[in-house]
Amino acid sequence: MPKTRSSKPASPSTVAEADNxxxxxxxxxxxxxxxxxxxxxxxxxxxxxxxxxxxxxxxxxxxxQDKEGLFTALMERMTIRRFQIALGSDSLQGEPKVLLRQFADAFLNKIVDQQYVALLRLMIAESERFPELAKLYSRTVIQKGRQLMSDYFHHHPELGFRDPEAVAHIFIGSLVSYVIAQEIFYGKETTPLSRDRLIESLLDLLVIKP
Amino acid sequence: MPKTRSSKPASPSTVAEADNxxxxxxxxxxxxxxxxxxxxxxxxxxxxxxxxxxxxxxxxxxxxQDKEGLFTALMERMTIRRFQIALGSDSLQGEPKVLLRQFADAFLNKIVDQQYVALLRLMIAESERFPELAKLYSRTVIQKGRQLMSDYFHHHPELGFRDPEAVAHIFIGSLVSYVIAQEIFYGKETTPLSRDRLIESLLDLLVIKP
DNA sequence: GTCTATAATCAGATAGAC
DNA sequence: GTCTATCTGATTATAGAC
Missing domain, CATH: 1.10.10.60 (Homeodomain-like)
Structure with a gap:
């Protein structure tokens, strides 16, 4: 991908600060x-x-300005970037059985890495000292994710969900809480539960059995 | 305020330390x-x-011994106590529709209070510096809760769960992630979702529709 | 065992040269 | 804008009297 500012004109000193x-x-x-x-x-x-x-x-x-300023700039940046990567795609498409498995797979195997876990932990840890950061995360990551999934459910009434938004929370919340239990609380070591078992049961519950 | 050691008896030095x-x-x-x-x-x-x-x-x-010693003693104590209150009961009993609603209700309205949220946040925040604490929480609270619910599902094969343990995680994980989203990330303010909607949808998914 | 006072360290933020 | 050197305050942990 080519850099966007390869042919940057000599910036006049008056606007240098903001654009430096x-x-x-x-x-x-x-x-x-x-x-x-x-x-x-x-x-x-x-x-x-x-x-x-x-x-x-x-x-x-x-x-x-100070340590807080650096921290917030940093966390905002990471939140936005993660959001673009994870939820920037267009609306979800595909047969439920396939799409839901894809989504869960992608979340657990691509989105969740060391950095995501560290970011999540840090966001939770500092949510009281930096409530605005937590709200930013809530509005961008959590709400967007829920909305994306909820829209998909709306387009698939055959799933029979009376409250697509609530089901969207359950679906995504199960994945997130799985990460918290397995990674942050070391459930991997103390009380393991494989990804496949989680995903299979999620599909069993969400997709009407034939 | 009167001093507490006005009538302190001469404690025998041999057993004083451990049992004082x-x-x-x-x-x-x-x-x-x-x-x-x-x-x-x-x-x-x-x-x-x-x-x-x-x-x-x-x-x-x-x-x-030091600040770390005080902290771990404290967190262990709170973890154990919370565990006794929340999961010390006998095995779950009752018709699924009723029991599951009761469980979710009790969790969201009785177990989850300011102190629980603060404890959860702190456990997550310090899970890297104090991994043993996190593992204690994992073994006592998370695993016991999952086991309790899993046992219940085992006794109710009519629910049709192929993997009761995984479904137990989904059920409890949905509740916990709801608390994290609503309380810790201020979803209450930014993107509210009522407890009733969550519980209704959970029941719809878990209990076979007539 | 309990207190007051103190030592030793460390971190956030700034001053001043270039 | 960038660097080296420094100030100031706070914090953990300990010493020593009672």
């Missing part, structure tokens, strides 16, 4: 992602971010 | 619960705990 690309800012955000996701908000020091990003601490403070 | 009731220890734990649940692990200072508990800081260090 400054690779340093990127480096800071990249480094900060790693540190925050690994160590959590309190466990992250600005020194560590500076070291990881390869810049000095003061450079961070010239791009972001 | 020491109301102070209770006071510390009580105060620590409030502070940790409110402010999180990093946001909690030993000074704040001491002030809330009404003891000096050194008294805390005479009862607990």
């Amino acid at each position: 690309p400054s690779q340093k800012r990127e480096a800071i955000l990249e480094g900060a992602i790693q540190v925050f996701l690994n160590a959590g908000y309190a466990g992250t020091s600005m020194d560590k971010v500076a070291a990881t990003a390869g810049v000095s601490k003061q450079t961070i403070y010239s791009h972001f | 009731p020491s109301q102070k220890r209770e006071a510390i734990l009580e105060g620590a619960i409030q502070v940790f649940l409110n402010a999180g692990y990093a946001g909690t200072s030993m000074d704040k705990v001491a002030a809330t508990a009404g003891v000096s800081k050194q008294t805390i260090y005479s009862h607990f």
Whole structure:
């Protein structure tokens, strides 16, 4: 994919600030992602971010107001990106048996990785200190996902759902809670439950048996 | 306030340590619960705990090795207690339509309160720093709950579940993810979904329609 | 066992040179 | 804009008196 600003004109100094690309800012955000996701908000020091990003601490403070500002910028960015990747597609299409299995498969095997789990944990951990971040996640990721699935159910009345939105929550909520139980609470080790068993039972419940 | 040690008997030194009731220890734990649940692990200072508990800081260090020791003792205690209250009952009994509604109702309206939400958030937040705590929660709360429901499904083959354990996860996971979405991510405000709608749809899916 | 006072460390934020 | 060096406050943990 070609860069969009390959032929950037000389930017007049009057608008320089808002539009300054400054690779340093990127480096800071990249480094900060790693540190925050690994160590959590309190466990992250600005020194560590500076070291990881390869810049000095003061450079961070010239791009972001303070630690909170850096954190929110970071989390907003990740939330939006994840949303684009995960839910940016058009409306869902296909036969229920196939589509629902595809969706669950894609969620568990593609969307859920180390970074997603770390982001989810961090969002929950800091939801009280940063309620606006949590609400952003709620509006973009949770609501969009539910809406996408709900729309699909609306187009498939043969499934017989009286409340497609509520069923959409149940479907997606089962997947998310599975990730939380297995990954965050180490259910993988203590009380394993395979993905296939979860998906099979979900399909059994949602798709009317012949 | 009268001092508590006005008539302290001379305790025999041989058994004093392990069996000393020491109301102070209770006071510390009580105060620590409030502070940790409110402010999180990093946001909690030993000074704040001491002030809330009404003891000096050194008294805390005479009862607990350090901040981590206090935290783990606290969380273990709360996990066990919650488990006793929530899942200590005998096996579930009753007609599916009634029993499942009762269970969901009880979970959403009795078990889930401010303290439960705070505990869940804190467990998730610190699951990486304190993996043993997370595993304890997994083995006691999550697994026991799933087992309780799974046993019930085993005794009701008329429900037609091929994999009762997986369905148990779906049922309980839907409830837990509902709490996370509505309470922790402020879905209550941004994208509300009533408890009744969730419960009705859950019953529609699980109990075979006539 | 319990308290007051203190040591030692660390992190967020800033000052000033270039 | 970027860097090095520094200030300030807070926090964990301990020392020592009673």
